[in-house]
Amino acid sequence: MRIGVLTGGGDCPGLNAVIRAVVRKGESVYGHSFVGFRDGWRGPLTGDTVPLDTAAVRGILPRGGTILGSSRTNPYAAVDGPSLIRENLAAAEIDALVAIGGEDTLGVAAQLHAEGLPVVGVPKTIDNDLFATDYTFGFDTAVNIATEAIDRLHTTAESHHRVLIVEVMGRHAGWIALHSGMAGGANVILIPERPFDFDKVCAFVEARFATHYAPIIVAAEGATPIAGTLVTREGELDAFGHVRLQGIAQVLETEIRGRTGRDARATVLGHLQRGGTPTAFDRWLATRFGLHAVDAVHEGDFGVMVALHGTRIDRVPLAEATRELKTVPEELYNEAETFFG
Amino acid sequence: MRIGVLTGGGDCPGLNAVIRAVVRKGESVYGHSFVGFRDGWRGPLTGDTVPLDTAAVRGILPRGGTILGSSRTNPYAAVDGPSLIRENLAAAEIDALVAIGGEDTLGVAAQLHAEGLPVVGVPKTIDNDLFATDYTFGFDTAVNIATEAIDRLHTTAESHHRVLIVEVMGRHAGWIALHSGMAGGANVILIPERPFDFDKVCAFVEARFATHYAPIIVAAEGATPIAGTLVTREGELDAFGHVRLQGIAQVLETEIRGRTGRDARATVLGHLQRGGTPTAFDRWLATRFGLHAVDAVHEGDFGVMVALHGTRIDRVPLAEATRELKTVPEELYNEAETFFG
Amino acid sequence: MRIGVLTGGGDCPGLNAVIRAVVRKGESVYGHSFVGFRDGWRGPLTGDTVPLDTAAVRGILPRGGTILGSSRTNPYAAVDGPSLIRENLAAAEIDALVAIGGEDTLGVAAQLHAEGLPVVGVPKTIDNDLFATDYTFGFDTAVNIATEAIDRLHTTAESHHRVLIVEVMGRHAGWIALHSGMAGGANVILIPERPFDFDKVCAFVEARFATHYAPIIVAAEGATPIAGTLVTREGELDAFGHVRLQGIAQVLETEIRGRTGRDARATVLGHLQRGGTPTAFDRWLATRFGLHAVDAVHEGDFGVMVALHGTRIDRVPLAEATRELKTVPEELYNEAETFFG
Amino acid sequence: MRIGVLTGGGDCPGLNAVIRAVVRKGESVYGHSFVGFRDGWRGPLTGDTVPLDTAAVRGILPRGGTILGSSRTNPYAAVDGPSLIRENLAAAEIDALVAIGGEDTLGVAAQLHAEGLPVVGVPKTIDNDLFATDYTFGFDTAVNIATEAIDRLHTTAESHHRVLIVEVMGRHAGWIALHSGMAGGANVILIPERPFDFDKVCAFVEARFATHYAPIIVAAEGATPIAGTLVTREGELDAFGHVRLQGIAQVLETEIRGRTGRDARATVLGHLQRGGTPTAFDRWLATRFGLHAVDAVHEGDFGVMVALHGTRIDRVPLAEATRELKTVPEELYNEAETFFG
Known part of the structure; x- marks a missing residue:
């Protein structure tokens, strides 16, 4: 067989490990050959x-x-997109595709498979918000980077009198904030799933100062206060039409200063969380995803996606990948709350 | 309730995270109080x-x-050990025990529970060789340390002409070698479960040199060659009665030099793998183990051990912990073999 | 002798290493005893x-x-401050003081010494902006943290199309930006010593995109554009009286978006750079500073500060510490410019 | 000009940073072009x-x-070596050479320069044993790796009862052992410059156990006991003609077990210390070495080597590089001894 491989969506440590495993096993065990498509679905679309x-x-x-x-x-946003893909795959004599990506990339894969394309998916999201699998690669790396950041702030928290804020990734799901906040021993964790009450946040802040340590707040970028509770004026635009209080870190800084009179300092990790070498866990998971994806291709089991359940790699229908967002359940957040304040 | 806590067996990153979670939730959510026992079962034995x-x-x-x-x-090796423990617990007004440890520590816990002691167990083994749980804390830390070591050797492997050997922990099970070897991209992985053939190892070594890179061999300390295949003389004793070829790293160094005429250099990680700060995953797992262990105590559900299944913390009978050693199954080792040579 | 020790000013990795070295050598080699004063000069001021x-x-x-x-x-801002200090030192039977701190802490030390107090100084500034010494401890740690951040962004820069900005410490001197920017391979480095031209910055940004990599800009928090060149409106106040465009990272984000139409993402390291374990270099330097400071005290050589020159620890007059700010010289910045764009 | 570049000797983090700086500045500032020679002096020798x-x-x-x-x-060990080099350089139209390497590589460079070859040297030794420069790149990386290893052992030292041994690089000079041992808080540091007394080592071991912590010994690979003081029998050969007690770590393990009856465990870092990414300091130093080396070439200032003095890059005669080994002076080792036991 001649197999195409593509990676779509945002950056995520472990993508290369998947590609390597697919190719190494495909060549040495099954004798298949491979072609890389550049830049996600743009590759097959343009050949x-x-x-x-x-x-x-x-x-x-x-x-x-x-x-x-x-x-x-x-x-599907391009004129004749699916037809162009079929033509380009035929021209390159491709028998099957391995598509590595998140919701969007796999959503396209599912649709193309429904229309007859032989494709196997590998799930990828640094946010870990996919229902069909216990974990996605890249997540463990992001959590470790965020945890290390919190660790460093702790030494400073012992000798300063400022509120320390760490903004981590997570627009729709708070997994990175939850895991790194618990692993790092944060005093408050704010996630998109649970709009927060600034009165409570400030109460935790003061409770922490009472123990002579500065509080550390970990906030997912998608965390939001309960509507209407901000003291700062919202919604003002700057010269370029961006909203003034852009990031949650800044909202927290400003609002906490205004409410408690205490200085607050933010660390915004940003793209840092997507970069660098993957952790051992992510390389292990990505490698195994790759090995099992090429098994599925070899067996002609298309329209599926590999997934982790416990320590086992299973196959689930591609459609599963995009069915529903996996958000932080209430009982897990409650576990984390044990350590607030 | 007044709850005793003890930690037994070898060092393992995450022990403190368990203790902290037990105490924090026990105090703040349930209103229990705690007593620490020093040095594993020696604590309750001597009060x-x-x-x-x-x-x-x-x-x-x-x-x-x-x-x-x-x-x-x-x-159980001490005169009247169990009776002394009961007396000391009574004297300290202890209502229940949380025992954190490996096979031995939990084996004692199981036996004492069978004799009426209210105890809950938390599994701990850096080697990850416990059947009842997907993972134990400490393992991920050890794997990351070993993987980082392999990563560093890779840059050197590009410009040297030596065989590079990394000895990692694992007397009876090769989990650390398997995971770090796969995550680090080792050229050969040797584990106790599969006695190795020196001819094959040397063939992989030569195959790797043929690609102009030096080979990296990861060996669990319990890995052994197939009986009778050593060229070096075995079993000689030194002045203190220790066997001459003590470690597998040394056996490999000596034998590979002897067979291939190539220089070989060993890195022996040793206790390094047990030390330092736990990874985010291990802190998360250890913290959740602690939270769920104190839940079990609070509910009076004794004779159980907390365990990870997928992303869920379950309870299993304490006896499960010691029933059987979880070794590396053949199909997982085969996955790793894809990358040998 | 009975020797007091205090640490003043901002947090800085290596402070504990100094304290340890002073005490260990003082006790074991000279037979002196020690007293710690809490919270910088507040300790001797309040006893x-x-x-x-x-x-x-x-x-x-x-x-x-x-x-x-x-x-x-x-x-000196307190009523009878110096007299109170003298009284409290007499009451605690202190023969000499070791003051570890930056410009402010050592400025007070110099003044108190001029008035007769037997004090020896140890220089501390994470910003490395002290003329009297080649390096101060804490700086190497901060530079490594910032460099690691830039490293992580590089992998992301290969697959994204955003301008990546890293804001590092340095209000008055750009040492951390210069060293981490050079070590991390930044495409532009902005420092307080050299007000920057937004036209040039945007030209470097476009030049970098032309090579198919996203540009990485490292900016010291004190970096400022040449006056009057901002397109964004400056100086607006928010509800709490803070200036709207608070940080340089945000100024860069907003202005680059406005000028080039390209998305920009900031990483703000903040207090992260002051926290965590010191690097080996900083521990070595801090330890040697401590050893030599207690030597000076033992010899009765007061009014001096320890300083690094090459690999040698020297003593310089305390007044040196505060004489002048060590800013980045033009020729060093020119070296860095070799790699811009 | 057309400039050749080569790297010789053992692996050392920072080599690539030198090459990059030479090329980047040479091309963009001076308009020179470059040719790489492969595998040290083998490149020009074979073209x-x-x-x-x-x-x-x-x-x-x-x-x-x-x-x-x-x-x-x-x-110089090859027939007509120097003539062949001159011919190959002429054939490749090379106007000057930048040779990056240690004692041997630069020794050849000095000799070739004496015979008329236009060459500039860049010093490289991970062991930091070159007199002409304060530091060489690679050293700081090795020291940090060793220090991190010692850090990890410390947590284990708190709960175990074993002597922990770390073997680091340094056959002739103990710089890595000295710096990492001091930075890591080792209880004994053994270096080649100072043959050690096993009675004293064992006394430190026992003194440390008396404080309820396990002792950590850092030994340079070239450290040796005072002649004739070993209890173990020396000099026995194994099947391949290697001496039985090969490494100092093993000598220490065996002898300490024999003398004190205490278990001892070694960590042998090996090539780990040469691998991986350079620290910020090493990248900074290597980059500046490269920039200044190409300056020297451009100015036609041949027969020199760049060197670090304080924070300044100077030029010194190439012969300096090999004049004398920089060993650890007595007063520095005495500083470290403050913390023994």
Whole structure:
């Protein structure tokens, strides 16, 4: 078989480990050959390919990013997108596709499979918000980076009198905030699933200062206060039309200063959380995802996605990947609350 | 309730995180009080206690080691051991015990519970060789340390002409070698479950050199060659009665030099793998184990051990902990073999 | 002799290493005894002391923060401050003081010494902006943290199309930005010593995108554009009287978006740079500073400060510490510019 | 000008940073062009070249190893070596050479320069044992790796009863052992410059156990006991003619077990210390070395080597590099002894 591989969506440590495992096992165990498509679905849409064999994947296991490039191109938004893809795959003599990506990339894969394309999916989201799998690769790396940041702030918290805020990724689900906040021993964790009460946050802040330590607040970027509770004026636009209080870190800084009179300092991790070498867990998971994805292709089991359940790699229908967002359940957040204040 | 806590067996990153979670939830949610017993079962055996409350556990979450100390004391090996424990617990007005430890510590816990002691167990083994749970804390930390070591050797492997050997922990089970070897991209992984063939190892070594990179071999300390295949003379004793070829790293160094004429250099990680701060995953797992252990105590559900299944913390009978050793199954080792050579 | 020790000013990895070295050598080699003063000059001002001996400094070498606490208290701002200090030192039977701190703390030390107090100084500033010494401890740690952040962003820069901005410490001197920017391979480095031209910054941004990589900009928090060149409106106040465009990262984000139409994302490291365990270099420097400071005290050589010149620890007059700010010289910045764009 | 670049000797983090700086400044500031010679002096000896320009050095700053490869080839050991080099350089139209390497590589450079070759040297030794410069790049990275290892052992030292031994690099000079031992808080540091007394080592071991912590011994691989003091029998050969007690770690393990009856466990870092990404300091130093080396070439100032003095990069005669080994002076070792036991 001749198998195409593509990576779509945002950056995520472990993408290269998947690609390497697919190619290494596909070549050495099954004798298949591979073609890389550049920049997600843009590759098959425009016929932009890159050679992909054992030599091409040498040394990429520990490297972040993706040697295939990525994009958010949606072929269904292009004129005749699906037809163009079929033509380009035929021209390149591709028998099957491995699509590595998140909700959007796999959503396209599911639709193309429904229309007859032989495709196997590998789930990828740094936010860990996919229902069909226990974990996605990249998440453990992001959580470790955020935890290390909180660790560093703790030493400072012992000798300063400022509120320390860490803004982490998570627009719709608070998994990174929850895990890193618990692992780092944060005093408050704010997540999108649970709009927060500024009175309570400030109460935790004061309770923490009473123990002679400065409080550390971990906030997912999508965390929001309960509507109408901000003291600061919302919604003002700057010269470029951006809302003034852009990030939650800044909202917290400003509001806490205003309410408690205490100085607050934010650390905004930003893209840091997506970069660098994957942790051992993420490399292990990504490698195993790759091995099992190429097994599925070899067996002709298309329209599926690999998924982690316990320590087992299973296959689930591609449609599962996009069915529902996996948000933080109440009982897990309650566990974390044990340590607030 | 007044609850005793002890930690037994070898060092393992995450022990302090368990203790902290038990105490924090027990005090703030249930209103229980706590007593620490020093040095595993030696504590209840001799009545050696230490105060244990929220103040005592402040700041210990990220710290390796255990604030309660540890030992391998077996009360069943002492005269009247179990009776002494019962007396000391009564004297200290202890209503229940949380025992954190591996096979030996939990084996004692199971036996004492069978004799009427109200005890809940928390599994701990850096080797991850417990059947009842998907993972134990400490393991992820050890795997990351070993993986980082392999990563560093890779840059050197590009410009040297030596065989690089990394000896990692694992006397009876090769989990650390398997995970770190796969995550680190090792060229050969040797584990106790699968006695190895030196001819094959040397063939992989030569195959790797043929690609102009030096080979990296990861060996669990319990890995052994197939009986009778060593060229070096075995079993000689030194002045202190120790066997001459003590470690597998040394056996590999010597034998590979002898067979291939190539220089070989070993890195022996040793206790490094047990030390330092736990990874985010291990803190998360240890913290959740602690929270669920104190829940079990509060509910009077004794004779159980907390365990991870997928993302869920369950309770299983204490006896499960020691029933059988979880070794690396053949199909997982086969996955790793895809990348050998 | 009975020697007091205090730490003043902002947090800085290595403070504990100094304290430990002073006490260990003072006790074991010279037979002196020690008293800790809490929270910088507030300690001697109010007579707030803490026991300080070998047991008290055990295990603190790798720990960030300071076991003595810190503050910015200036005894010359208090009524009868210097007299109160003299009284409290007499009451505690203190023969000499070791003051560890930055410009402010050592400025007070210099003045008190001029008025007869037997004091030896140890320089501390994470910003490395002290003329009298080649380096100060804490700086190497901060530079490594910032460099690691830039490293992580590089993998992301290969697959994204955003301008990546890292804001590091440095209000008056750009040492951390310069060193981490050079070590991390930044495409532009902005420092307070050199007001920057937004046209040039945007030209570098576009030049970098032309190579298919996203540009990384490292900016010291004190970096400022050449006056009058901002497109965004400056100086607006928010509800709490803070200026709207608070940080340089935000100014860059907003202005680059406005000028180039390209998305920009900021990482703001904040207090992260002051926290956590010191690097080996900082522990080595801090330890040697401590050893040489207690030598000076033992020899009765007061009014001096220890300083690093090459690999040698020298003594310089305390007044040197505060004479002049060490800013980045033009020729060093020019070296860095070699790599811009 | 057309400038050749080569890297010789053992692996050392920072080599790539030098190459990049030489090329980037040489191309963009001076308009020179570059040619890489492969595997140290073997390159010019055999005419083995590789293209070297800005594109070739992209992304190599943080990477260990060397893109040019390395070897210990000595052209003076080859028939007509120096003539062959002159011919090959003429054939490749090379106007000058930048040679990056240690004692051997720079010794050849000095000799070739004496015979008329226009060459500039860049010093490289992970052992930091070169007199002409305060520090060499790679050293800081090795020290940090060793220090981190010691840090990890400390947590274990709190709960175990074993002597912990760390073997670090340094055959002839103990710099890595000294710096990492002091930074890591080792209880004994053993270096080649000072043959050690096993009675004293065992006394420190027992003194440390008396404080309820396990002792940590850091030993340079070249450390040796005072002649004739070993209890173990020396000099026995194994089947391949290697001496039985090969490494100092093993000598210490065996002898301490024999003398004190206490268990001892060794960590042997090996090539780990040469691998991985350079620290910020090493990248900064290597980059500046590269910038100043190409300045010297541009100015036609040959036969010199760049060197660090304080924070300044100077030029010194190439012969300086090999004049004398920089060993640990007595007064520095005495500073470290303050913390023994």
